Amino acid sequence: MENYEIFANLATIPPIFVRLDGRAFHGLTKKFGFAKPFDDRFCEAMVNACMALVADSGLAPVFAYTFSDEISLYLTGLPFSGRVEKIDSVAASYAASILTIALDADEPLAFDARIVQATPAFAIGYMTGRQDEAWRNHLNAYCQQALIVEGMDATDAARQLKGMPAQELHEMMHKRGVNLAKTPAWQRRGILVCKKEVEKEGYNPVTDEHVTVTRSMVAEDRDLPLFSTPEGQAFLRKLICGG
Numbered sequence: 001m002e003n004y005e006i007f008a009n010l011a012t013i014p015p016i017f018v019r020l021d022g023r024a025f026h027g028l029t030k031k032f033g034f035a036k037p038f039d040d041r042f043c044e045a046m047v048n049a050c051m052a053l054v055a056d057s058g059l060a061p062v063f064a065y066t067f068s069d070e071i072s073l074y075l076t077g078l079p080f081s082g083r084v085e086k087i088d089s090v091a092a093s094y095a096a097s098i099l100t101i102a103l104d105a106d107e108p109l110a111f112d113a114r115i116v117q118a119t120p121a122f123a124i125g126y127m128t129g130r131q132d133e134a135w136r137n138h139l140n141a142y143c144q145q146a147l148i149v150e151g152m153d154a155t156d157a158a159r160q161l162k163g164m165p166a167q168e169l170h171e172m173m174h175k176r177g178v179n180l181a182k183t184p185a186w187q188r189r190g191i192l193v194c195k196k197e198v199e200k201e202g203y204n205p206v207t208d209e210h211v212t213v214t215r216s217m218v219a220e221d222r223d224l225p226l227f228s229t230p231e232g233q234a235f236l237r238k239l240i241c242g243g
Contacts, residue, residue: 007084007085008083008085009083010083010084010085011081011082011084012078012082012084012087012115012117013117014075014076014077014078014082015074015076015119015120015123016074016075016087016115017072017073017074017075017116017118017126018061018072018087018088018091018113018114018115018116019070019071019072019073019116020071020073020092020111020112021069021070021111021112021113022069022070022109022110022111023110023111023112024110025069028109032105036141036148037138037141037145038184041103042103043186044102045099045102045103046069046071046099046191047066047191047193047220048098048099049066049095049098049099049102050191050193050220051193051218052094052095053071053073053095054073054193054194054195054218055218057091058079058090059073059075059079059087059090059091059094060075060079061075062074062076062194062239062240063193063194063239064192064193065127065130065190065192066190066191067130067131067133067137067138067186067189068134070130071111072126072127072130073091074118075087084115087115088114088115091111092110092111092112092113095111096109096111099111120240120241123236123240124233124236124237124240127236128227128232128233128236130190131189131190131224131228131232132228134188134189134190135166136166138180138183138187138188139166139169139170139173142180142183143157143164143169143172143173144157144158144161146172146176146178147161184222185223185224186223189224189225189227191220191221191222192220192221192224193218193219193221194218194219194221194239195216195218195219196216196217196218196219197215197216
């Protein structure tokens with residue numbers, strides 16, 4: 001029967017990104033009563049999914065980056081001998097399971113997944129591009145909600161904003177008393193989750209001494225630099241290339 005499993009043996013080589021996108025998540029806002037344009041509870045649930053993917057999924061990504069209903073995982077070592085179907089299906093199902101639990105949802109949630117082949121240099125450009133998309137998503141979310149509050153329906157609001165330059169969106173909200181450059185950094189630049197080495201004070205019962213030990217922990221960063229700046233590029237090089 002394995003001969004009938006189309007693409008089952010299609011494999012990739014590292015490094016790669018696995019990009020996860022929420023399937024039909026637009027309905028969650030109404031179902032769960034999420035605040036618009038951004039909701040803290042949904043954000044926490046997405047961060048929980050990222051932390052589980054980094055720590056416990058078996059995929060062992062170097063990091064997870066999330067904004068809106070999207071998660072990007074960066075892998076430099078591949079499980080399942082690099083088999084694309086296995087990596088995609090495990091990543092999507094694991095993320096959906098964690099998010100369903102985190103939101104205490106009574107209906108299943110789903111992600112789709114795709115693999116993006118990378119090199120370290122490409123990975124830096126990829127992350128810069130995804131953060132640019134996070135900024136654009138942030139602009140659209142605030143502007144669309146403003147138009148809806150003013151009486152426009154969601155479809156017409158989306159149609160009016162489509163293709164509008166970022167500067168015009170920024171000015172649109174500025175006229176309404178909102179400075180989009182001052183909104184929470186995680187809304188504008190996304191959130192990064194990765195393993196970090198931290199020093200903790202411990203006790204050695206053999207020598208009866210207090211000692212400093214290094215432990216690995218999964219941590220989130222909600223105050224990311226702008227990746228397109230020199231500071232941001234240096235941050236990404238250290239994250240992706242180790243230096």
